[in-house]
Amino acid sequence: MNQRIREISELDRVIHEPGRLMIIALLSAVERADFLYLQHETGMNKGTLSSHISRLEEAGYLDVEKTYRGKVPLTVLHLTDAGRAAFEHYRRKLKDAL
Amino acid sequence: MDQLETLRKRPIAYYNVDGVGELGVGFLCLGYALLQWLQISTSQHSIWNQMYTLFLYVGLMVAVIHYGSKAIKEHITYPRTGFVEYRCRETFWFPMAIAVFVSIVTASVLFTAIRRHWNLNTPASLLGLVLAAAYAYGFARTVGWKWIVAIVIAAGSLVFAFLPAEVLGAVADHSWVTRYAHASLAGAILFTMLLYGTALLISGGISFWLYLRHTHPPDPDER
Numbered sequence: 001m002n003q004r005i006r007e008i009s010e011l012d013r014v015i016h017e018p019g020r021l022m023i024i025a026l027l028s029a030v031e032r033a034d035f036l037y038l039q040h041e042t043g044m045n046k047g048t049l050s051s052h053i054s055r056l057e058e059a060g061y062l063d064v065e066k067t068y069r070g071k072v073p074l075t076v077l078h079l080t081d082a083g084r085a086a087f088e089h090y091r092r093k094l095k096d097a098l
Numbered sequence: 099m100d101q102l103e104t105l106r107k108r109p110i111a112y113y114n115v116d117g118v119g120e121l122g123v124g125f126l127c128l129g130y131a132l133l134q135w136l137q138i139s140t141s142q143h144s145i146w147n148q149m150y151t152l153f154l155y156v157g158l159m160v161a162v163i164h165y166g167s168k169a170i171k172e173h174i175t176y177p178r179t180g181f182v183e184y185r186c187r188e189t190f191w192f193p194m195a196i197a198v199f200v201s202i203v204t205a206s207v208l209f210t211a212i213r214r215h216w217n218l219n220t221p222a223s224l225l226g227l228v229l230a231a232a233y234a235y236g237f238a239r240t241v242g243w244k245w246i247v248a249i250v251i252a253a254g255s256l257v258f259a260f261l262p263a264e265v266l267g268a269v270a271d272h273s274w275v276t277r278y279a280h281a282s283l284a285g286a287i288l289f290t291m292l293l294y295g296t297a298l299l300i301s302g303g304i305s306f307w308l309y310l311r312h313t314h315p316p317d318p319d320e321r
Contacts (some may be wrong), residue, residue, distance in 0.1 A: 021102070022105060025102055025105040025106050026105060026106070026108060026109060028106060029106045029107070029108075029109045029110065029185075030109045030182050030183060030184055030185060031183040031184060031185045031186075032181075032182075032183040033109070033180065033181065033182045033183070034176075034180050034181040034182075035180075036176075036179065036180035036181070036316065037112075037179065037180025037181060037182055038180070039180070040179045040180050041108060041109075041112075041180075069176070069177075069181075072177070074181070076181070091102070094102075
């Protein structure tokens with residue numbers, strides 16, 4: 001039991017927050033995706049999604065690229081190698097804890 | 099944990115959110131059925147029975163599907179519900195490995211069957227049950243009404259499997275192919291391709307229509 005509690009307490013707090021977990025899980029399955037796709041899949045509003053993305057970017061888990069498609073601004077996101085490794089580590093830890 | 103895995107599968111399911119995946123496969127099946135009909139209804143030495151025609155035809159169909167899907171995604175899907183770029187492992191190497199494996203097995207079985215004059219019309223038709231199961235696993239699990247398509251494919255395959263050989267073979271009865279294979283085998287493949295193609299094209303078309311109806315591009319200022 002103590003072992004389980006310790007494993008849960010060792011989970012990466014940046015990833016463990018539900019909103020950020022959704023973002024990182026979706027991005028882990030693709031090469032890149034844009035802001036609109038994440039908004040569509042997670043159902044979060046623009047402000048909440050932006051703040052989660054900023055937190056993940058600060059942690060070095062996400063790269064954010066601002067670009068254009070035609071005249072429309074486009075925010076493209078992809079997981080960094082550190083982000084992928086952290087997510088894999090988180091999944092393993094969570095599996096062990098459960 | 100299961101919810102996390104479900105979430106990770108959503109981007110793959112997103113590829114067919116607009117029905118484009120099904121439209122592509124349906125177009126491929128109907129295109130192949132048309133080519134097969136041309137092959138069995140013309141002489142053995144006609145242009146439709148040349149190897150280069152097969153490569154050109156398949157190449158043309160693949161190009162139309164590839165560039166057509168790309169155009170729909172870029173002009174309709176990405177502006178409405180977002181852009182996704184897939185990892186090559188999921189969208190290229192894995193499907194390619196499956197396609198190569200299935201092609202080798204199918205070609206080997208057909209080659210052996212033709213040489214030994216096996217009657218393969220029933221197994222060829224029953225292959226639809228495998229496709230129906232794959233379709234149910236890939237699409238119907240996430241979109242309820244697509245169970246109807248899976249049932250139509252399965253039921254149609256069963257009907258073809260139990261049709262008398264002379265009914266299935268009627269389409270190729272006087273064709274040169276009967277020198278190499280049963281006319282019923284050619285008929286079974288042709289009808290099966292027609293069934294898959296029509297079912298997938300209709301299903302993809304309905305998905306596309308529903309997608310257009312329920313999604314709208316966001317205001318440019320909101321992006």
